[in-house]
Amino acid sequence: GNSVTQMEGPVTLSEEAFLTINCTYTATGYPSLFWYVQYPGEGLQLLLKATKADDKGSNKGFEATYRKETTSFHLEKGSVQVSDSAVYFCALRSSNTGKLIFGQGTTLQVKP
Amino acid sequence: ETGVTQSPTHLIKTRGQQVTLRCSSQSGHNTVSWYQQALGQGPQFIFQYYREEENGRGNFPPRFSGLQFPNYSSELNVNALELDDSALYLCASSSHDGGGRADTQYFGPGTRLTVL
Numbered sequence: 001g002n003s004v005t006q007m008e009g010p011v012t013l014s015e016e017a018f019l020t021i022n023c024t025y026t027a028t029g030y031p032s033l034f035w036y037v038q039y040p041g042e043g044l045q046l047l048l049k050a051t052k053a054d055d056k057g058s059n060k061g062f063e064a065t066y067r068k069e070t071t072s073f074h075l076e077k078g079s080v081q082v083s084d085s086a087v088y089f090c091a092l093r094s095s096n097t098g099k100l101i102f103g104q105g106t107t108l109q110v111k112p
Numbered sequence: 113e114t115g116v117t118q119s120p121t122h123l124i125k126t127r128g129q130q131v132t133l134r135c136s137s138q139s140g141h142n143t144v145s146w147y148q149q150a151l152g153q154g155p156q157f158i159f160q161y162y163r164e165e166e167n168g169r170g171n172f173p174p175r176f177s178g179l180q181f182p183n184y185s186s187e188l189n190v191n192a193l194e195l196d197d198s199a200l201y202l203c204a205s206s207s208h209d210g211g212g213r214a215d216t217q218y219f220g221p222g223t224r225l226t227v228l
Contacts, residue, residue, distance in 0.1 A: 046218060
């Protein structure tokens with residue numbers, strides 16, 4: 001069945017460091033891919049998305065490219081800030097259903 | 113534009129009781145999906161409602177049920193609560209794309225349910 005795997009956390013970085021959070025997926029067909037962010041005590045916020053192979057999603061300095069050949073959708077940011085500290089979830093929406101399938105989440109902690 | 117809202121924010125129940133959680137969808141959205149997020153885990157799909165009917169269900173028992181109303185708001189009902197039902201319950205709204213799928217889903221703040 002469809003699934004999403006994220007790198008284990010927590011990830012601890014200093015402010016202005018480069019961020020990569022790995023995400024790989026298993027899916028039939030042509031899924032859409034998403035990154036959501038969850039701040040402490042809150043719901044999920046859509047960070048970015050990509051709907052087809054080679055699409056790049058971007059928002060607030062974060063980027064991710066839909067790589068069908070490696071079934072990956074890694075999240076990157078060139079310079080993190082303390083305010084980026086949160087839990088990041090990679091998710092896919094399969095091509096024939098409306099449900100989202102999430103990874104287990106990666107906690108990012110950015111220190112000043 | 114009003115975002116997705118959920119009520120109540122927090123709820124404490126005892127084992128065996130029943131609970132109803134509510135969700136108002138974002139303006140212009142006609143589809144509501146419900147997810148359960150256990151502590152430290154990713155959200156798990158419970159079910160989705162479109163045109164007041166269930167439009168897909170995850171691996172949850174029948175004691176999890178739902179409704180969608182003509183204004184697209186929705187309720188999640190859980191009967192015979194168990195300790196493992198303690199979780200954050202998230203509602204997401206979206207527009208149905210007419211091809212059998214919901215478009216990008218936008219989440220509410222969630223309802224934290226504690227079962228004692």
